[in-house]
Amino acid sequence: MVLNYIWIAFFLIAFVVALVQLVFMGNFEVFPAMMNSTFSSSKTAFEISLGLTGVLALWLGIMKIGEKSGLIDWLARLLSPVFVRLFPDIPKGHPVMGSIFMNIAANMLGLDNAATPLGLKVMEQLKDLNNERIDQLPTAKQAEKDQLRLTASNPMIMFLVLNTSGLTLIPVSILVYRAQMNAAQPTDIFIPILLATFFSTITGIIITSLFQRINLLNRTLLLTLGGACLLVAGIIWGFQQLDSVMMDRVSTTVANILLMTIITGFILAGVMKKVNVYDAFIEGAKDGFNTAVRIIPYLVAILVGIGVFRASGAMDMLIRGIRYAIEGCGINAEFVGALPTALMKPLSGSGARGMMVDAMTTYGADSFVGRLSCVFQGSTDTTFYILAVYFGSVGIRYTRHAVTCGLLADLAGIIAAIAVCYMFFGN
Secondary structure, three states, rough: OOHHHHHHHHHHHHHHHHHHHHHOOOOOHHHHHHHHHHHHHHHHHHHHHHHHHHHHHHHHHHHHHHHOOOOOOOHHHHHHHHHHHHHOOOOOOOOOHHHHHHHHHHHHHOOHHHHHHHHHHHHHHHHHHHHHHHHOOOOHHHHHHHHHEEEEEHHHHHHHHHOOOOOOOHHHHHHHHHHOOOOOOOHHHHHHHHHHHHHHHHHHHHHHHHHOOOOOHHHHHHHHHHHHHHHHHHHHHHHHHOOOOHHHHHHHHHHHHHHHHHHHHHHHHHHHHOOOHHHHHHHHHHHHHHHHHHHHHHHHHHHHHHHHHHHOOOOHHHHHHHHHHHOOOOOEEEEEEEEHHHHHOOOHHHHHHHHHHHHHHHHHOOOOHHHHHHHHHOOOHHHHHHHHHHHHOOOOEEEOOOOHHHHHHHHHHHHHHHHHHHHHOOO
């Protein structure tokens, strides 16, 4: 329901803002710009879905090999002690645990092309689990069951928040953009991004656990979170020993070696189990094509709403209002110039990327605003895009507390990014 109200608000606010500009400012270009944005956004949504088709086919094919070889089951058993506490509604040892791990690992390495199809596979498995649970409700009427099938389950929401919080260990793409914009030290935002995205993820887990009444004060989760903190500290220390060129090279090489290791490992596991890996791949690839087709209407809906909101000038007005309010309170408003990236990131990854590049172009790649924009870009993920794609792929209409938890995790990432950047780059 929250997503429904937000989508309506995009259009209503955009229409009112555009009408004010036309009547009182004589801006005759605003409504044509809004209509043009609906066509271009619809085209973009289709192109994204089309571009995902091949990637989805590849990775869902690889995942099918992993399923038939038993490798996914092995990963599920390995991760069960931790995930069974974060996802108490998932049966212990269920194969979806392995799929969740694969998706999170791809996100941490900044491998978006791999993370999305893996995430869609997780949502499909969680949907099947939810349907099984609903079918076992003896007293529920058919209408109630149909409603529940369209409602996000607790595991779906926890998984989605883990994705929207955007935990990233190696932000390769952002480092490349900074190098292209002639930053003196493209990698100087690596540690700030790592810290900001870590706070975002931890906040998302805590808030979602409160909604779902999950007890985080147990030995397994405390040890896991503590180990994660040590891992982050170790990565920070390790990369500090490298110069910028070697850091970029090591980051890219490690990420791609791990990705290729996953593909090769799954195929070898299938061969060892005497699985016809080619047929298994084709079977999974067919699912990838069908999934890509299913998400088209959901992507069109969300991207058109965002496009209209931007074209109306409402986003610019929002930024100006925030700057005025912050300066009126006597607070240093230097960070406001980077806020378009932060506000756009939950709505559109490509839009936020464009605003990050624009900030570096306008203020300089090594300016406070330029660096903060990069940290904003890397500290969270595209909440509404993920909502539209992941929930849309399994026909979920009622998102419950998913939007609230996702946006609060984003807010934590934004606040952490500002604090960390003032610590590292403030005058």
